[in-house]
Amino acid sequence: KAGVTQTPRYLIKTRGQQVTLSCSPISGHRSVSWYQQTPGQGLQFLFEYFSETQRNKGNFPGRFSGRQFSNSRSEMNVSTLELGDSALYLCASSLNTGVGYGYTFGSGTRLTVV
């Protein structure tokens, strides 16, 4: 059974640019959550999607957005990149949207903003 797949693995962007990250969940998983991981802030919740609907949102500016497609694949977009957006972006998929059933994380996308 394939795990959670995130692409690309590494990305270098310039300040002001925008970026799109992709996440393919485990087959059958309908919930996809996104987290930002930095050394100083730990794992910060960005948003969660279930059946193409955003169910939860964290405390991030509107530059961070996402969507989910009918096949449960999800994308997140960051516009007008800032140096502080450099981080590991992790997505996690789950069978159920409630009570965090068995989140499985992908390997992440390492974003560097220069």
Next chain:
Amino acid sequence: GENVEQHPSTLSVQEGDSAVIKCTYSDSASNYFPWYKQELGKRPQLIIDIRSNVGEKKDQRIAVTLNKTAKHFSLHITETQPEDSAVYFCAEGDSWGKLQFGAGTQVVVTP
């Protein structure tokens, strides 16, 4: 995570000793408490979880305890081994599916 406090931030133990990590939370609606282990350069992996209707759960050398009244839960690792060295994250979740993570504990097991 702003709603979950995790202590200590670093923990050094001798191989064979026990390690204990503690987390406190504030949201009374929280009903799911997983623990994740993240080795250097790898993804976080779920190692054990507990739901609010259970006070303790064990899986071989790891155990988690939950005190809902006091709003804290702990991870216990017994007979630590070098491969237990990693960053451990606690988290709390509610029925809406959002997980809030603690800041993590760097565990170092020295032979």
